[in-house]
Amino acid sequence: MLIIDDLTVRMAGRLLIEGADVRVPAGARVGLVGRNGSGKSTLFNVITGEHPSELGHVKMPARWRIGRLAQEAPGGPEPLIDVVLAADRERTALLAEAETATDPQRIADIQTRLADIGAYAAPARAASILAGLGFSAAEQLRPCSEFSGGWRMRVALAAVLFSEPDLLLLDEPTNYLDLEGTLWLQDHLARYPKTLIIISHDRDLLDTSVNAILSLEAKTLKLYRGGYSDFERLRQERIELDQKLVKKQEAERKHLQAFVDRFRAKATKARQAQSRIKMLERMKPIAALVTEDVRPIVIPAPDRLLSPPIIALDGVSVGYEPGHPVLKRLTLRIDNDDRIALLGANGNGKSTLVKLIASRLAPFDGTITRAEKLKVAYFAQHQLDELDPGGSPYSHVRALMPEAPEARVRARVGSIGFSGDTADTPVGSLSGGEKARLMLALATFDAPHLLILDEPTNHLDIDSRGALIEALNDFPGAVMLVSHDRHLLAASADRLWLVANGEVHPFDGDLDEYRRRVLSERGDDDGKERKAVDTDRGETRRAAAARRAETAPLRQRVSRADTVIKSLTAQIEKIDRALGDGALFTREPDKAAALARERAECVRKLAEAEEEWLDASAAVEAASS
Helix, strand or coil, X not given: CEEEEEEEEEECCEXXXXXXXXXXXXXXXXXXXXXXXXXXXXXXXXXXXXXXCCEEEEECCCCCCEEECCCCCCCCCCEHXXXXXXXXXXXXXXXXXXXXXXXXXXXXXXXXXXXXXXXXXXXXXXXXXXHHCCCCCCHHHCEHHHCCHHHHHHHHHHHHHHHCCCXXXXXXXXXXXXXXXXXXXXXXXXXXXXXXXXXXXXXXXXXXXXCXXXXXXXXXEEEEECCHHHHHHHHHHHHHHHHHXXXXXXXXXXXXXXXXXXXXXXXXXXXXXXXXXXXXXXXXXXXXXXXCCCCCXXXXXXXXXXXXXXXXXXXXXXXXXXXXXXXXXXXXXECCCCEEEEECCCCCCHHHHHHHHCCCCCCCEEEEEECCCCCEXXXXXXXXXXXXXXXXXXXXXXXXXXXXXXXXXXXXXXXXXXXXXXXXXXXXXXXXXXXXXXXXXXXXXXXXXXEEEECCCCCCCHHHHHHHHHHHHHCCCEEEEECCCHHHHHHHCCEEEEEECCEEEECCCCHHHHHHHHHHHCCCCCCCCCCCCCCCXXXXXXXXXXXXXXXXHHHHHHHXXXXXXXXXXXXXXXXXXXXXXCCXXXXXXXXXXXXXXXXXXXXXXXXXXXXXXXHHHHXXXXXXX
């Protein structure tokens, strides 16, 4: 058992955890959740002894081995399979000793121990783990140094999984994986035989791979049984109960205080008043669970939808070297309301396809037809490096609104989640999630007809991912997604395209069927379906599509009203500039009077348009709730 007893932790003077008590049973598989910056990774450092606690302590059996994903990716000349096998230090040491041992008894002891730990089956187990994470048999024999940093981090993950420690600590392990690797990892962790604690913002993983949730919130730790959906339900019930208790206590306090205020000076009631004062002093305030609402993510809607198809590909091939296409014979179309998720292992060409659609790559041959005035927004993780680290959210938005008044720019910056001082915070000081929110806002600034997102969730916590899902489902244009987050894909996409073997074709099944296919191909499907712990993914997609169709006329009303408001506002500003010439009233009094009447009429129409916008927006919100 892992025991966290009265633990208080600070980092750089900031209090992260205070007086936390938790008991994690041996063999539990625990998801550690909490907002970014709440102290989850620091807690891991305390457990491993890398960071001291201010008070309290962490205890576990002395014989336990702790395994944690290495911070540095391996990069030597050793083959991948050897790097993974070397992670089992006992096996490596025993095999080395067996080569030199001469004492018959010691040789027998070594061989017995090697048999006990399954040393001779280890190469097959290591190869199976590497295959699950996406390495072919040939790649497993190549030197580690030949692979990119992301793939070498997969090797590090394979090594710690292979070593099978008594306490396995994983911090966002899916950040380096594609959807296929994530599906395999979820299945593997769900059968991990020892104690596991995993930090993850992947809701699907937390619903399929763990049997308890450890929540770090309000500087304390609380353990819940079940997956993330169970935790979310129980936490909401606790919030509602706390709120009811707080209201009840406040009412009781007011009642007691009213009695004291009224009768404290009366001799006949003095004793009762003193009794109630003592009751007030003994009444400890109920600490209601404070929730920090995530600011919504807003994706501007296009002024008008275009005639379909907005993009059509016919016999297209594309790649990076002429004569060596990555994808070929592409015949596809994208319509206004498409929600497309791209499936396929890394290296098969998903990013190549989205770059082609986003005009970042030119086709080798074939034809691409794009709707006139089509606007495409493209967001990929590597674009975060394109932000000016010395600039601020305000300066980045100001560059896109050079002629706009200060108030409008500040309002736009605030609408994307950077109000007050945060608007002027250097980008280099922003968190990964804040940078992702800023980059998404900049990419979609011009209200695109097609939004392409390539791994948008790596720096977003669970609540921010939920906000992104809501934004995508409210967005009236087309969406194309590449993501290892199955919950995001299930909730936002209703069409699946499989990118494999140099081609792209619709995938007729759903994500559950694709998961079964991936696990079967990677040799890790035990043939038994675990009980579903979340709502049916296909039903979620259909419900999202139905909601978009239902609210489409309302959203069109909002868009039309918004267009009228912009036009009238511009017209009033133009009239105000003309009327600002004081000499106009003496030089051309009739024209000045006409302009004044025209302005009054514009103001009246503007009030009507604003009322229409409010009514339509309220109707959209009601229909979406």
